[in-house]
Amino acid sequence: MRINKKTIESEIFTGSMADVSFLLIIYFMVTSVFSATRGLDFQLPEDNTNTPEIKREDSIDIHVMAGDVIKVDGKQMSIDQILPYIADKLKQNPDKPVILRTDPDATYNDMIQVFDLLRQAPDKIGMEIKTISIPTQREIQNVWALFGMQ
Template identity: 45%
Template sequence: MADVTFLLIIYFMVTMAFSATKGLDFAVPKEDTAQVQLEREEAVEVKVTPQGTYLVDGRPLALSQFADYLKGKIVPGKLVDGKPVIEKPVILRPDPQAPYGAMMDAFDELRQVKDKLGLARELNISLPTQREIENLWGALGAL
């Protein structure tokens, strides 16, 4: 009987230590009810249409023309380690009905621009979610 009692005491001591261990502690930011002011930032927008074609800043372009178009976006006189840079972010916006392969081809082509143009660093490529597109572009459309 003493052995069983001793084992129960050990069991409860060990399980109490498990329950005292907490998970991750983090602070959730307070909800900000103030209206957020959004400003347009100059960026290069690449849209993938449902037909699998590409519109770069509203103009139809083939994949092979992406590097030539972005060459005009190089900041004149700005060099990093002796190589030019493109400061503008590139936003890749595929249509929900666009073929997945067309979106991946555009992404791969944009990632290769660094080597094709001899840039100092990779392009800043952003692929917004559908929710971000609806919320952000809806709010910017009201500006």
């Protein structure tokens, strides 16, 4: 007796692929963020005991205070006057470091605007500030204590 064989075609069921794909898209759209991924870089000094300590009189001292008050080497200046002043100092000594001190009462924005300005020096005055130091309050107090000041 002859039996007719049923031929079953093999195939992959792809009916649900569209659903899975759309679920994946929704997942990525919901969880992915277009966040800010850029910022101002700040190199901290290497832990080296041979690194010479910067003295205030050998440097340009910028003191940022609350209420947009900025003093450069003790003289009050507007933010636009800072770079021309630094340019004059750098012409005499291109290695002159800049110390950026900020009062605890000032805002983070006050400090970062000055730091951003100092980083623009190559474009604005054609000279690079080789060393920008941002001492913390603890470091400032340590230096004062070293000289017996409070």
